[in-house]
Amino acid sequence: MSPKKFDVREHRLVPKHERVPLPEATEILKELGLDPTQLPQIRASDPVVKAIGAKPGELVRIIRESETAGKTVVYRIVVVG
Amino acid sequence: MSYLPQSTLKVLEKIKFGVLSPDEIRKMSRVQIITAETYDEDGMPIQGGVMDPRLGVIEPGRRCPVCGNTMHGCPGHFGHIELAKPVIHIGYVKQIYDLLRGTCWKCSRILLSEDQIKEYLSLMERLERLFPNLKPRLIEHIRQKTAKVQECPHCGAKQKKIKLDKPTNFYEKDKGVRKLSPDEIRARLTHIPDDDVRLFGIDPKEARPEWFVLTVIPVPPAQVRPSIMLETGVRSEDDLTHKLVDIIRANNRLKESMDAAAPPIVIDDLWELLQYHVTTYINNEVPGIPPARHRTGRALKTLAQRLKGKEGRFRGNLSGKRVDFSARTVISPDPNISINEVGVPEEMAKLLTVPMRVTPWNIEEARKYVMNGPYKWPGANYIIRPDGRRTDLRFFKDRKALASSLTPGYIVERHLIDGDIVLFNRQPSLHRMSIMAHKVRVLPGKTFRLNLLVCPPYNADFDGDEMNLHVVQTEEARAEALELMLVQEHILSPRYGGPIIGGLQDYISGAYLLTTKSTLLTEEEVMDLLSVTDYKGELPEPAITKPVKMWTGKQLVSLFLPPNFNLRAKTSVNAGRLKCEDEDCFNDTYLVIKKGKLLAGVLDKKSIGAQQPESFYHWIVKEYGVDYARFLTDNMFRMFIRYIEKHGFTMSLDDVEIPPEAEERIREILKEAEEDVAQLIEAYRKGELEPLPGMTPEETLETKIMERLSRARDQAGEVAAEYLDIFNNALIMARTGARGNILNLTQMSAALGQQSVRGERINRGYRGRPLPHFKPGDLMPAARGFVYSSFRTGLSPVELFFHAAGGREGLVDTAVRTSQSGYMQRRLINALMDIRVEYDGKATLPDGTVVQFSYGEDQVDPARSDHGKPVNVDRIIERVIGHEL
Numbered sequence: 001m002s003p004k005k006f007d008v009r010e011h012r013l014v015p016k017h018e019r020v021p022l023p024e025a026t027e028i029l030k031e032l033g034l035d036p037t038q039l040p041q042i043r044a045s046d047p048v049v050k051a052i053g054a055k056p057g058e059l060v061r062i063i064r065e066s067e068t069a070g071k072t073v074v075y076r077i078v079v080v081g
Numbered sequence: 082m083s084y085l086p087q088s089t090l091k092v093l094e095k096i097k098f099g100v101l102s103p104d105e106i107r108k109m110s111r112v113q114i115i116t117a118e119t120y121d122e123d124g125m126p127i128q129g130g131v132m133d134p135r136l137g138v139i140e141p142g143r144r145c146p147v148c149g150n151t152m153h154g155c156p157g158h159f160g161h162i163e164l165a166k167p168v169i170h171i172g173y174v175k176q177i178y179d180l181l182r183g184t185c186w187k188c189s190r191i192l193l194s195e196d197q198i199k200e201y202l203s204l205m206e207r208l209e210r211l212f213p214n215l216k217p218r219l220i221e222h223i224r225q226k227t228a229k230v231q232e233c234p235h236c237g238a239k240q241k242k243i244k245l246d247k248p249t250n251f252y253e254k255d256k257g258v259r260k261l262s263p264d265e266i267r268a269r270l271t272h273i274p275d276d277d278v279r280l281f282g283i284d285p286k287e288a289r290p291e292w293f294v295l296t297v298i299p300v301p302p303a304q305v306r307p308s309i310m311l312e313t314g315v316r317s318e319d320d321l322t323h324k325l326v327d328i329i330r331a332n333n334r335l336k337e338s339m340d341a342a343a344p345p346i347v348i349d350d351l352w353e354l355l356q357y358h359v360t361t362y363i364n365n366e367v368p369g370i371p372p373a374r375h376r377t378g379r380a381l382k383t384l385a386q387r388l389k390g391k392e393g394r395f396r397g398n399l400s401g402k403r404v405d406f407s408a409r410t411v412i413s414p415d416p417n418i419s420i421n422e423v424g425v426p427e428e429m430a431k432l433l434t435v436p437m438r439v440t441p442w443n444i445e446e447a448r449k450y451v452m453n454g455p456y457k458w459p460g461a462n463y464i465i466r467p468d469g470r471r472t473d474l475r476f477f478k479d480r481k482a483l484a485s486s487l488t489p490g491y492i493v494e495r496h497l498i499d500g501d502i503v504l505f506n507r508q509p510s511l512h513r514m515s516i517m518a519h520k521v522r523v524l525p526g527k528t529f530r531l532n533l534l535v536c537p538p539y540n541a542d543f544d545g546d547e548m549n550l551h552v553v554q555t556e557e558a559r560a561e562a563l564e565l566m567l568v569q570e571h572i573l574s575p576r577y578g579g580p581i582i583g584g585l586q587d588y589i590s591g592a593y594l595l596t597t598k599s600t601l602l603t604e605e606e607v608m609d610l611l612s613v614t615d616y617k618g619e620l621p622e623p624a625i626t627k628p629v630k631m632w633t634g635k636q637l638v639s640l641f642l643p644p645n646f647n648l649r650a651k652t653s654v655n656a657g658r659l660k661c662e663d664e665d666c667f668n669d670t671y672l673v674i675k676k677g678k679l680l681a682g683v684l685d686k687k688s689i690g691a692q693q694p695e696s697f698y699h700w701i702v703k704e705y706g707v708d709y710a711r712f713l714t715d716n717m718f719r720m721f722i723r724y725i726e727k728h729g730f731t732m733s734l735d736d737v738e739i740p741p742e743a744e745e746r747i748r749e750i751l752k753e754a755e756e757d758v759a760q761l762i763e764a765y766r767k768g769e770l771e772p773l774p775g776m777t778p779e780e781t782l783e784t785k786i787m788e789r790l791s792r793a794r795d796q797a798g799e800v801a802a803e804y805l806d807i808f809n810n811a812l813i814m815a816r817t818g819a820r821g822n823i824l825n826l827t828q829m830s831a832a833l834g835q836q837s838v839r840g841e842r843i844n845r846g847y848r849g850r851p852l853p854h855f856k857p858g859d860l861m862p863a864a865r866g867f868v869y870s871s872f873r874t875g876l877s878p879v880e881l882f883f884h885a886a887g888g889r890e891g892l893v894d895t896a897v898r899t900s901q902s903g904y905m906q907r908r909l910i911n912a913l914m915d916i917r918v919e920y921d922g923k924a925t926l927p928d929g930t931v932v933q934f935s936y937g938e939d940q941v942d943p944a945r946s947d948h949g950k951p952v953n954v955d956r957i958i959e960r961v962i963g964h965e966l
Contacts (some may be wrong), residue, residue, distance in 0.1 A: 069939035
């Protein structure tokens with residue numbers, strides 16, 4: 001639609017997203033005591049997910065500024081859609 | 082109850098809903114209902130009618146012909162009605178519509194190719210396993226995809242458009258428009274294969290699509306729709322019974338017409354009538370059709386209406402039940418009981434009971450209760466033997482023998498006594514402080530008594546408010562209530578890091594008057610003040626020894642402070658001419674507490690008030706614990722009240738009266754403003770008014786006028802405040818924050834100022850003018866709701882009208898706001914109530930789904946935090962060394 005393409009990751013309101021490699025992802029899930037279905041989800045069609053090239057089933061780490069805790073790390077699992 | 086064996090409890094794993102098939106309906110039916118007649122001339126139910134005795138007995142003394150039980154044991158039995166022609170079930174219209182649109186009219190296959198079917202089926206199976214919450218999205222996707230297909234991939238038939246004419250009529254659009262009869266719809270649905278049904282999100286084992294079109298309907302047991310006998314002996318039937326009779330009547334007429342081979346128009350009409358009756362039997366609030374009505378004109382309450390809404394089965398009877406061991410009455414204040422007590426009328430205490438298990442240690446006490454019986458407090462209403470048999474003491478004559486027969490193991494249901502723990506609640510229960518645990522104080526009278534200091538958390542006043550009380554029955558519940566719900570555990574609110582309980586009104590005025598510099602008390606007065614508290618120690622050294630011993634109020638307050646308490650803080654009265662920036666304060670408006678001694682400053686709203694974070698009271702609660710805070714609140718605060726009682730405190734007209742020269746100055750200020758406004762209007766008329774950015778000239782004028790007038794009112798207020806005696810009671814209340822503010826006082830003594838409706842000067846009413854007293858288009862302050870008078874001088878009729886207009890808006894706003902925020906609260910709570918914090922700090926749903934990886938991202942409890950921060954370093958330093966760095 002828009003004529004000019006830009007990288008959403010550049011926007012100041014978009015927190016840092018990064019793909020988590022599979023071995024590390026299993027590690028993290030073990031640490032958190034969660035199975036993948038209990039994670040919050042993010043769609044594969046999400047602009048940031050497309051930008052970093054994560055595929056369904058992958059884990060995405062989001063690092064953002066938090067009003068209460070300074071910096072906070074959360075995880076999303078990429079789902080179809 | 083606690084004495085039931087726990088091992089019989091099972092855990093629900095899942096619930097699955099399905100649709101009754103016609104076969105199932107027939108199988109569970111005991112009798113086919115064929116006649117619309119209910120009773121014969123003798124009042125006996127007719128066999129095959131809707132009150133057939135085989136549907137269950139509800140008359141006492143009769144036995145059920147099916148199960149042989151009396152009315153207490155018979156669970157009721159279903160019947161059924163065979164419909165002459167099928168009708169659409171109103172609850173499944175949406176599904177039928179989707180199915181018709183998504184399948185081929187000719188071969189009834191889903192409008193997807195074999196490959197796609199296979200693909201979607203396997204995707205659906207995987208989704209169900211891994212992400213069940215995504216399944217609805219896939220189903221929606223399939224629904225939209227199939228509805229668009231033009232040609233059947235299976236038989237190649239061209240697809241026709243299906244139209245739904247709400248509520249129950251389906252049409253097929255090809256060249257012309259043709260109505261689809263329920264017969265035809267049912268035939269199409271029957272031919273859809275099971276796998277295709279699955280793709281629509283329907284489990285064909287539990288709900289075949291053809292079951293959405295009714296061929297037979299179940300008749301619920303008599304217990305579900307009991308008839309009521311009126312005093313006149315006339316029988317009045319339940320709404321459902323009426324509706325069933327309508328269905329049978331319509332059905333029989335349809336059947337007769339069909340047998341008589343009546344013309345299709347007649348049959349179609351009767352068919353439609355049957356559809357109407359079946360639809361309204363299920364749901365009488367379907368949009369697009371008139372609701373079925375009772376003879377009196379009242380709309381019938383049919384199946385859906387029994388379940389839906391606030392008074393429906395779910396919200397009214399399952400989520401919300403009426404409970405035993407509860408009481409409700411009007412509340413009234415009692416400043417002499419503790420904040421964690423509640424006064425209970427003796428009459429109520431004799432009806433509310435607590436089960437008390439008899440042990441060797443309490444057997445004598447239990448005997449005493451039994452001996453006193455149900456009518457003498459403190460007594461007992463029931464005893465329960467170890468074998469579970471209950472004895473009602475109301476009907477037992479020889480209570481003395483009964484009392485001596487008590488042995489350990491018996492349970493005595495004794496009356497409520499002082500010290501019992503109960504839950505106390507005021508609606509609306511918006512936050513957790515709306516239900517707190519209190520200790521009982523049985524008192525004479527007919528109202529619940531509560532300490533005034535717990536009014537803020539309940540948001541209660543005594544203009545007729547009623548509250549509820551629940552008596553907890555088990556030891557576990559008592560322990561939880563005592564540890565978690567007791568009033569003092571809720572002094573700090575999680576809403577903002579500060580106390581929600583604290584001084585208000587007279588407590589604040591009293592504290593100010595007591596601690597102010599000029600207060601000196603004789604020994605007698607000191608004794609009197611301390612006698613209302615639990616203070617047991619020595620009197621301190623008097624501040625003045627000659628000619629008589631005198632104590633200051635600050636000394637009395639210091640008696641209750643912890644010996645190592647340090648604090649320096651501004652007070653509410655620290656403002657205007659009495660402003661001070663540090664503890665070297667001549668005006669005595671800077672609070673200084675060192676080593677538990679109140680050295681300077683006064684106590685007022687900023688230090689002891691409710692909802693004042695980082696105050697004297699807040700630090701006491703935080704640093705010395707809630708039990709100490711309760712002690713302080715019960716004793717020191719009671720002393721404040723005692724002092725204001727002795728001192729006397731009132732407000733009169735004189736308190737807001739100002740000298741003539743002040744009135745003159747105020748008139749001058751208002752006149753000046755009026756002239757400025759006239760100039761602004763003049764400039765606007767000439768078109769010389771420079772519009773403010775983003776505003777029309779009219780808006781600019783209004784903004785400037787409003788701004789000028791509010792400045793005038795403020796100036797007038799300042800003048801008035803200047804002339805008011807600083808120790809007049811009205812001003813003391815405003816300055817200490819006990820009640821009212823300076824603005825209220827200026828409105829009373831100087832001028833009321835601008836009245837507004839919807840944030841604008843009052844401009845509604847007649848064309849170009851709010852009232853016929855003004856010329857059209859008059860923009861001067863007086864013609865737009867500016868009130869020059871004060872409450873003391875009195876308002877002119879026109880001014881009074883403006884004031885009423887502004888006042889009414891406030892009332893309407895509160896009414897609208899409460900209903901809207903109430904609904905929002907309900908929806909938020911429904912969405913969030915299941916979230917809990919795990920031991921590792923994750924916020925999750927009960928199935929383990931993560932909501933927050935770490936509660937609040939920092940795991941800080943707002944009730945125990947300082948402005949959201951876990952520690953307040955400045956306060957720690959002050960506490961330790963007595964002053965800031």
